[in-house]
Amino acid sequence: MSTPKPKDRRTAKSAMQGRGRGATGAGRKRPACLYTPAEVHEIFRRFSVQRPEPKGELEYVNAFTLLVAVVLSAQATDAGVNKATRALFKAADTPEKMAALGEEKIGAYIRTIGLWRGKAKDVAALSEALVRDHGGKVPETREDLIKLPGVGRKTANVVLNIAFGQHTMAVDTHIFRIGNRIGLAPGKTPEEVEKRLMEVIPEEYMRHAHHWLILHGRYTCIARKPLCEKCIVADLCNWPGKSVAA
Numbered sequence: 100m101s102t103p104k105p106k107d108r109r110t111a112k113s114a115m116q117g118r119g120r121g122a123t124g125a126g127r128k129r130p131a132c133l134y135t136p137a138e139v140h141e142i143f144r145r146f147s148v149q150r151p152e153p154k155g156e157l158e159y160v161n162a163f164t165l166l167v168a169v170v171l172s173a174q175a176t177d178a179g180v181n182k183a184t185r186a187l188f189k190a191a192d193t194p195e196k197m198a199a200l201g202e203e204k205i206g207a208y209i210r211t212i213g214l215w216r217g218k219a220k221d222v223a224a225l226s227e228a229l230v231r232d233h234g235g236k237v238p239e240t241r242e243d244l245i246k247l248p249g250v251g252r253k254t255a256n257v258v259l260n261i262a263f264g265q266h267t268m269a270v271d272t273h274i275f276r277i278g279n280r281i282g283l284a285p286g287k288t289p290e291e292v293e294k295r296l297m298e299v300i301p302e303e304y305m306r307h308a309h310h311w312l313i314l315h316g317r318y319t320c321i322a323r324k325p326l327c328e329k330c331i332v333a334d335l336c337n338w339p340g341k342s343v344a345a
């Protein structure tokens with residue numbers, strides 16, 4: 100999973116400032132959500148019809164292998180990670196087996212993934228920590244997850260959402276871009292975008308919102324030239340640069 104780039108050049112920043120639930124009064128530099136609650140609801144209703152059961156593209160067999168796959172996916176493609184983890188997870192699908200494998204052997208499996216040396220070290224260390232501190236189980240709180248080597252807030256949010264069904268929002272490069280580009284959740288940092296998305300997305304859609312936004316960003320609202328003519332929310336979108344009329 101890739102990390103957000105610093106800025107999306109054209110955003111809906113200037114448009115319709117003050118609309119929606121996240122609207123704030125004077126003194127706030129960045130605009131809040133540019134959509135009314137009814138519009139946000141409609142955007143996610145359409146995503147839910149388009150992809151009723153959205154799935155991520157990382158391969159895993161349990162919460163532990165999901166955690167490892169997400170750690171390995173930093174600055175790497177899901178396809179590249181899957182290629183390496185198929186053999187790795189056959190050799191070790193529990194923290195105990197992974198810790199026994201050790202850093203060097205883990206490294207041999209993941210050598211095709213960028214930053215593999217550091218990642219092998221993290222995977223070995225986090226496996227040891229899970230065995231030592233959590234009885235070999237992946238913890239179900241963000242607080243515990245982010246204490247594990249190589250695990251940041253985004254990784255913890257992905258695991259909590261996918262493995263445990265919690266309503267978290269892991270802001271990757273696609274979600275960061277969409278939040279700013281269309282003014283759904285403007286923010287300078289992934290944390291700001293995360294906070295705003297958590298405020299505006301209706302509870303009933305939070306279970307899958309993370310996947311819907313990633314897939315929308317990966318296949319439609321892409322970085323360079325978004326495919327607005329194929330977009331199911333084009334009529335609602337407030338991005339001034341969109342290539343279809345409202």
Ligand code: SF4
Nearest residue numbers: 320325327330333336
């Ligand atoms: S209309 Fe274009 S810019 Fe707006 S959400 Fe759709 S793809 Fe993205």
